[in-house]
Amino acid sequence: MGAGFKTRSQNARVKPNSSLRVWADGVISARKTSIDSFNFVLHYGAPAVWEGIRxxxxxxxxxxxxLLRPHIIRLFNSAKILNIEIPYTVDELVKACQEVVEAAGGGDLYLRPIVYATQDAESVRAQSNKINVDIYxxxxxxxxxTSLKARISSTPRGYPQYFMQAKTTANYAVLHNCKNEFEGVDELLFCDNDGYVVEASVANIFIVKQDVIFTPPQTGSILSGLTRQWVxxxxxxxxxxxxERRLTRPDIFTADEMFLTGTYMEVMPITVVxxxxxGKGEPGHLTRMLKYEFTKHTRGLTR
Structure with a gap:
């Protein structure tokens, strides 16, 4: 369930390197990879899948x-859903992530493995695509x-259920359409085509009522969040x-507590929607408890 190791820089008590590191085809450098404007992914939005790892x-x-290995396994599952064949094994990409963290000097880092096609966009058919894997x-x-304000978006999360189980770049195009709705708030909440609140823009949703925790079911239009599973x-x-049950807008407005979970957000209270x-407009006691447990686990706290 993840990897713990001492980097050379930490053993030497050297301050972690602050620059970008990129793993591409087994080579680690400080340069971003580049694709031209005739790339298949830029024109058609797929096939490309990615993960966010901390x-x-x-x-x-x-x-x-x-949760390194579970993240890489989910990357492979996303690729299978989009019919992408990743030219590496799970073990090879796990090792690659460890190597790029080592090269970056360790510390608090964000990893972004991305799998994408490099074929020119002459045709919408992608059977002959060459697949690249980069890890930023x-x-x-x-x-x-310490908490966020949210708004329920007017744009529905209307993707096919199976498609939402893939962490693909195409699923995030809706955020550009909704960019004006972010004004005055930190996060957007999305409803499915039936009007049920299912997910935030980059996180899963939990509410608390009378000390019972509710979250939308995995069968809905949500990504299978690893932080969601851990919490x-x-x-x-x-x-x-x-x-697990479907959540209505009244469920949200009458909740005692609300929080989001995700690799990037960790456990984040929502106090205004x-x-x-x-509730009282402040993080609730169960939210604070779970946030502390998450921090204790990820930081290895002994107190």
Whole structure:
């Protein structure tokens, strides 16, 4: 469930390198890869799949890549859904991620493996595509936000259910269409075609009512979030009741607490939706508990 190791720079007590590192075809450099404007992915939006992975500097001085193997397995599953054949094995890409973190000097980092086609866009048919894999690794600054304000978007999350199970670049095109809706808020919440609230722009949704935790079912139009799975399991270990069911707008507005989960956001409280306070308008006690448990786990805290 991830990888913990000491980088050479940490053993030597050297400050982690702050520059970008890129793994491409087995070679690590400080340069971004480039594609021309006639690339298939730029014209047709697919096939391209990606993952977002975090590395944490733990209390004992080691760097831990959180849920590394599950992330890479999900990358391969996304590729299978889009009929992409990745020219590496899971083990090879796990090792590549470890190598690029080592090259970056360890510490708090964000990894972005991306699998994409390099064929020219002469035809919409992609059977003959050459597939490339790049892994970007760069320092991740900690957010100073302790909670977020959100708005329910007017744009539905109307993708086919199977397509949402793939972490593909095409699924995020909707965010550009909704960019004006971000004004005055930090995050957008999306509904499916039936009007149920299913997901945030880059995170999964949880609400709390009378100390019971609710989250949209995996059968809905949501990505199978790894942080979502971890939080649900931890909640059960703590003796909390967690129920998967569809969420309506009234469910959101009458919740006692609300939080989002995701690799980038971790566990993030939502205190305002559509200008209305959620509960008391501050992070609730179960949200704070789960956020602490997540931090304790990823940072290896002993207290």
């Amino acid at each position: 590395a944490y500097l733990k209390e004992d001085g080691t760097t831990h890549i959180w 690794c760069f320092p991740l600054k900690s957010s100073d936000k 649900a399991q931890k909640a059960q270990e703590l003796g909390l009741q967690i129920i 559509d200008g209305r306070n959620i």
